[in-house]
Amino acid sequence: MAADRLGVPPQACLVVEDAPAGVEAAATAGCRVVGLTTTHPATALHQAHLHATSLSEVRHHLTAAGVPAAAHTPHGR
Structure with a gap:
């Protein structure tokens, strides 16, 4: 799993x-x-915890949750 390769527990991942x-x-x-x-x-x-209609909506949810903008892209890039 990708989380293992990144050294991150699955519970800390958002897919x-x-x-x-x-x-x-x-x-x-x-x-x-x-x-x-x-x-x-x-x-x-x-089975999803949340639904979004677009990636822009996903970014909005992340921003509203206080996630830094740098973390909105894969691997923080």
Whole structure:
């Protein structure tokens, strides 16, 4: 799993996923999951902790939660 390669516990990871299988895998691994409803409805991504309609909405949620902007991109880049 990517969290292992990064040396981060799954509970500290946020996965943004638009496929039901990806949402299920991330949730099963113990990650927090945002279901991106661009290709499937929220009902198909039912294991996600939160749903968003776009990556802009994901950024809005991250900013509102106090996550620094540098952390909004993969690996903080």
